[in-house]
Amino acid sequence: MVKILILGTGSMATNHAAAFKAAPNSSVVAAVEPDADRRAAFGKQFGIENLFPDLESAIAWGGFDAAANVTPDAVHYPTTMRLLEAGKHVFCEKPLATNYPLALEMAETAEAKGVINMVNFTYRNSPALQKARELVASGAIGEIRHFEASYLQSWLVGKQWGDWRTESRWLWRLSEEHGSKGVLGDVGVHIVDFASFAADSNVATVESRLKTFHKAPGDKIGDYPLDANDSAVMTAEFANGALGTITATRFATGHANDLSLALFGTAGALEVKTDGRASSLRICTGEKDIDGQIWKDVETPPVATTYERFVIACNTGVNGDPDFRRAADIQRILDLCFAQDKARTLTAAAPAVEG
């Protein structure tokens, strides 16, 4: 039985509390929230008895084994480091940290402490993704040579999720000043993890290009400068040698929230799709099907969620996946994309060469 502290009480924290309450061999024993009203309401909603205004009080109390870190992105690092110091297992929301050096330090610290450390990459909960990885690892499609991965959204065009022009829950995502790293930080992180997890190989090299399109007069709406990236495209190579493209965009008109991944190998090919709810998997394998370009649906059994796997990891002492090291690897790719983009943008700001 793992005793879990929920750090934060926002809407994502609600998901964590519900998931950990529902998971076998787990109980939510405490929560931390500075605001007294929110703290009380959260405690009441989930029947949590031990409520603290700050992390230090919770650590002083000490009656928990593990913490779910659902604080704002920039707070993940200091709070997680404090929890690790106190010897607690940590399940952290993504992104693990705001940059690679911090993420790496968190991974190394957690490993040195020997505690369970996992990150909540939610798309790992797709049965089709887990099955695809299994098939790749079993050699079902041979050596992967090529891949295409994309995460397509369209809320900058369609109104299916509301209107970004007027709603702050969308506007902040368009503005670096409000903490956004654009589509790359928001969902690019998922598709990079998704693709390389299925391929069973890390991203070795990447070349990316980001773009922020003109979207409003002066590219500003109220207090929100609209400067975060809207689209991100990459060419990449996995450590296993496969070559391919990775895309994330909020301008994919006609797609609300579609992840798709094709893996092409020397003995077959796989295609995974999910919209975050249902997921599907197709395979083309065997000489006859390959020669005839025949694709078949694959059954994908239900899988444990990242929440459930964190609980299992705490109870067995065997770290789960995705761990902090994995999150740091992904963060390196994101940092690299941003650095490449900044270099490109500053180059373009140059005065024209006359000569």
Add this chain to the structure above:
Amino acid sequence: MVKILILGTGSMATNHAAAFKAAPNSSVVAAVEPDADRRAAFGKQFGIENLFPDLESAIAWGGFDAAANVTPDAVHYPTTMRLLEAGKHVFCEKPLATNYPLALEMAETAEAKGVINMVNFTYRNSPALQKARELVASGAIGEIRHFEASYLQSWLVGKQWGDWRTESRWLWRLSEEHGSKGVLGDVGVHIVDFASFAADSNVATVESRLKTFHKAPGDKIGDYPLDANDSAVMTAEFANGALGTITATRFATGHANDLSLALFGTAGALEVKTDGRASSLRICTGEKDIDGQIWKDVETPPVATTYERFVIACNTGVNGDPDFRRAADIQRILDLCFAQDKARTLTAAAPAVEG
């Protein structure tokens, strides 16, 4: 009535002769072929009376208005330049030349001479492509923001087209020494043209990555060093500002010969597909369909072929599309991809840094 000379008698020349014979207001009046037997056979097959062993003799004779240049790639430049000098219209097989400076010179010369000059990008014959371009130009999807383009083949994995390990008609395509520029030169040229034609905008910038995979012991089969690229991926930006990816590969297991293009705009999206025979087009447009992610099939009326459009251009005196200038623009992109790849490869050949 355009009087056409066919320059070359290989299998692609057969297509040209048949197409020009069938086109209205066109007649195939002559052919050039050094080999006497082949020359006679070709003349007999298509009922061509005037047969010449070389281009000079044909020009001396002079009884043709236009030439279809179906010589080997490296011979396109000198023969076309000679034809232009003689004031003839030229319909040239792709690629127009072996590099951008030569292609540009050909375009500038043809323009200065004021003759009809076109290149045989065969996928322009897809009704869905032409309709997509028309819809884009009419504003049906607003301003294009994002695109995904790919040309997927799998003859390095499947045997649907024979076995590359033993057949020279495939082996030469894997070997630079035998004149191949790999998948990029072979079909990459098509997908670059396809995507930017539909988007009604030139490729402005590109960053590419090529790869040649290990495919045989010593990466050699008989006289064929297997050094030509198997896969090519790019991130690109069109002059209209759209961002996206372009892919060409021979390792797309499960796809024999599939071109697909998605164009995402501020007022809708289009998806074009063709396997070189049938082509299809889907659209998502209008507030309701965009918000609901509803895609509808679009009817695509038959279109004139590049052969037919060349004949029309000769008869009307109005140059057709794709012209030499267009082919030179595409060649610039290909040259850039090769240069970027060479720089990357030579960098990777460096001794490790110790310090």
Add this chain to the structure above:
Amino acid sequence: MVKILILGTGSMATNHAAAFKAAPNSSVVAAVEPDADRRAAFGKQFGIENLFPDLESAIAWGGFDAAANVTPDAVHYPTTMRLLEAGKHVFCEKPLATNYPLALEMAETAEAKGVINMVNFTYRNSPALQKARELVASGAIGEIRHFEASYLQSWLVGKQWGDWRTESRWLWRLSEEHGSKGVLGDVGVHIVDFASFAADSNVATVESRLKTFHKAPGDKIGDYPLDANDSAVMTAEFANGALGTITATRFATGHANDLSLALFGTAGALEVKTDGRASSLRICTGEKDIDGQIWKDVETPPVATTYERFVIACNTGVNGDPDFRRAADIQRILDLCFAQDKARTLTAAAPAVEG
């Protein structure tokens, strides 16, 4: 008579106060310093009557025309923006801001306000540099084709300035956490300005490479992670088309503080050298000297300092050089160098490609 406020009282502020006291038509009327003892001591040292604990009090008082901003680097932006808002002329220490977007905003704001705005690039005080610029502008060496610029220091090797291993006044310069941007931020900014000022042309494009060498066990001394760059090298092109290299290093054993610049033109060449105290200038020009590679010393008359020129600008209302716009241009180059370096470093952190 310009009434000047000194904002800050550190060692560089001492230089400012002394220089502005000595300059004609200028008086130092006030200073701002939060620490009471330091404030009193500074007031006493320079006979300044109006002393304030913060900028707001000084602005409320209002008895000054211009401010010398000698605050820490990161404070330049907010304090300068506040001064501009209050309609004051500003003379700011370098770097103008910590990044290009902020520097550009400061330049645009100062221009919109129409106040005098200058930055203290001290090497502008070299007579040889000013004379070189004059000769270039007069056409004495024709069109510049090539240049070599370097700023060579060696305090990481020699002990002429003390021992960086034990002295905090050096150690902080090796540590990003302590606010350093390494040799590039420290003196690279000077050589970039120096070279392009003499050449009378902006840096249009640059490709740079930074390096931090291993210097201590764990690359840390006490609280100082030694992570700031020690050497910076660039290839660059000026807007006038000249091509060349720019170097800044703390590892140039045998050179304490040597700036040198060679400008090679179609009608002659110039060589400027300074160690920050004396400066010298040589020229090779005229057919006979060029053919014989004969170089001659050029006399360089004394020049007004940046402090004196700021006072003149305030009194005449004509902005002086280097202004904020110039500093922003230089900052763009530095930001670009850092982005290129970060991209390179993160790439190098990749897992090896197996395939």
Add this chain to the structure above:
Amino acid sequence: MVKILILGTGSMATNHAAAFKAAPNSSVVAAVEPDADRRAAFGKQFGIENLFPDLESAIAWGGFDAAANVTPDAVHYPTTMRLLEAGKHVFCEKPLATNYPLALEMAETAEAKGVINMVNFTYRNSPALQKARELVASGAIGEIRHFEASYLQSWLVGKQWGDWRTESRWLWRLSEEHGSKGVLGDVGVHIVDFASFAADSNVATVESRLKTFHKAPGDKIGDYPLDANDSAVMTAEFANGALGTITATRFATGHANDLSLALFGTAGALEVKTDGRASSLRICTGEKDIDGQIWKDVETPPVATTYERFVIACNTGVNGDPDFRRAADIQRILDLCFAQDKARTLTAAAPAVEG
């Protein structure tokens, strides 16, 4: 006693013949030249008895141990490969081949054959260079951290060597069509070898920029398109970790033919200079001299020439330096510079992005 064949009879062949005649334990026994008059004249000038119109005849005759390959650049590869096949030692003019893959194949073949293989990098004959290398290898300046290398010419500005506008011996060097690879191929190859030889470490990574300046109406003089590079600049890192710049230019007004190299180490610094005739060496080392920036001249004893060392290698069976492998390493750097430049140039040819 090594019996040497001279392959070619141009002006550089004259140097070879004279040098090998003068070297101890060497005799020039044969020469190859297709032109009968030139063949006879060359034979007479150097008293060579065995004269052949082509290499095959010379090999059929067989009476030589080693060949000096002084053919045109593009002919080095086929002739050297033939000589290696025949088991002959080969001393080849630079550049070894026209590209890296060919150069590497020559190196690997020579090594497999076990014959002596050397390349004529003539600046290796500088006593100061050899002494500098010796001092570096002995640890006299500690670990090298920084370097500056340049090869400065000015024959595009001064007339000390004649007038490039009218003399074909200079014009061909400005024109790729006439076989030139510009300043990079001409003397850049020397400075890259010079710098990394002195530093006792290979060039690991390089980023270069080439430029061809406007020099004549239409950038053409008679049959010579003036398209070869005039200036080349690089940032580079050696395998030993040192960072620095490398420059080669024909626009260094005031310098006829000056190579200079500064190597800055953790225990001292060296400065080598040569104009191809005299060479000089200065050192700054020891705590007192480093702290005082005191540089001292170093005596440099005479050294054997590359010709003499080739003869010694043939007589002892121990391969000399620079060997083919070295030349291939240098060729890789040059090829990389050209590929980087081509990519840059083609990128710049792009249509403007509108969006």
